[in-house]
Amino acid sequence: MRTRNMVIDALAQNMNLYGITPSAGRLYGLLFFSDKPLTLDDMKEELGMSKTSMSTSVRSLLELNMVEKVWVKGERKDLYTIKEDWYQCFFDFFTIKWRTAITTNTSAMEKSITKLQELANDPKTSEDIREQAIIDIKKLEDRLEYYEWQNRLIDSFETKDILNFIPIDNKKD
Numbered sequence: 001m002r003t004r005n006m007v008i009d010a011l012a013q014n015m016n017l018y019g020i021t022p023s024a025g026r027l028y029g030l031l032f033f034s035d036k037p038l039t040l041d042d043m044k045e046e047l048g049m050s051k052t053s054m055s056t057s058v059r060s061l062l063e064l065n066m067v068e069k070v071w072v073k074g075e076r077k078d079l080y081t082i083k084e085d086w087y088q089c090f091f092d093f094f095t096i097k098w099r100t101a102i103t104t105n106t107s108a109m110e111k112s113i114t115k116l117q118e119l120a121n122d123p124k125t126s127e128d129i130r131e132q133a134i135i136d137i138k139k140l141e142d143r144l145e146y147y148e149w150q151n152r153l154i155d156s157f158e159t160k161d162i163l164n165f166i167p168i169d170n171k172k173d
Contacts, residue, residue, distance in 0.1 A: 004029075004033050007029060007032075007033075008025075008026055008029030008030065008032075008033070009026075009029075011025050011026075011028055011029040011032070012024075012025030012026045012028075012029060013025070015028065018093065018097070019097070020060065020061075020064070021057065021060070023047075023049055023053055023057050024056075024057035024058075024060050024061055026047055027043055027047065027049075027054065027057045027058065027061065028061060028066060028067065028082060030043060030046055030047060031043075031067060031080060031081055031082045032082050034081070036081075037070045037072060037079035037080055037081040038079065038080055038081070039075075039077040039078065039079055039080075040054050040055060040058065040077070040078065040080075041077065043058075043080075058080055062080075063096075064089075064092065064093050064096060065083060065088075065089060065092035065093070065096070066082065066083060066089050066092075066093065067080050067081065067082050067083065068080070068081060068082075068083055087168055091157045091158065091160070094154070094157060095154050095157050095158055098150060098154050099151075099154060102147045102150055102151060102154075105143075105147065106144060106147050109140045109143060109144055109147075110144070112136075112140060113137055113140050113141065116133040116134075116136055116137045116140075117133075117137065119133045120133040120134055120137070
């Protein structure tokens, strides 16, 4: 159906902005419109993708908690469906992605600060290099404060405290 394809194409294009491949986005769109869980073979047939590409796409969507494996009595193949709670999917997606980025960046910055402090405290270091090391330490410490703020924001997603400020139901009483 054309209307479904329009939405599936839009989902695929927008998910690409978040680091999800267009093929995984199309797969998500297919599962969104499906009235029943689908096997990899079902999805392969519908989208015309290779089984390897399909498997990779499903795995990435599973890791992001956007789809889930379901069990159906009498079915021997793995079945998949989307998670219906889009709000929770949003929380899961961003907390997974942001925590990973913050952890990676924070670790690199903390190691750099340690090395820069050693350099700044070394009597053999020239005055120019010492001054630059102190400037760099300050920049990195400021960025670490930003990451701490991001961690608190992510915490508010995980605990759903964010909903106290931006409720899901926007209807006026």
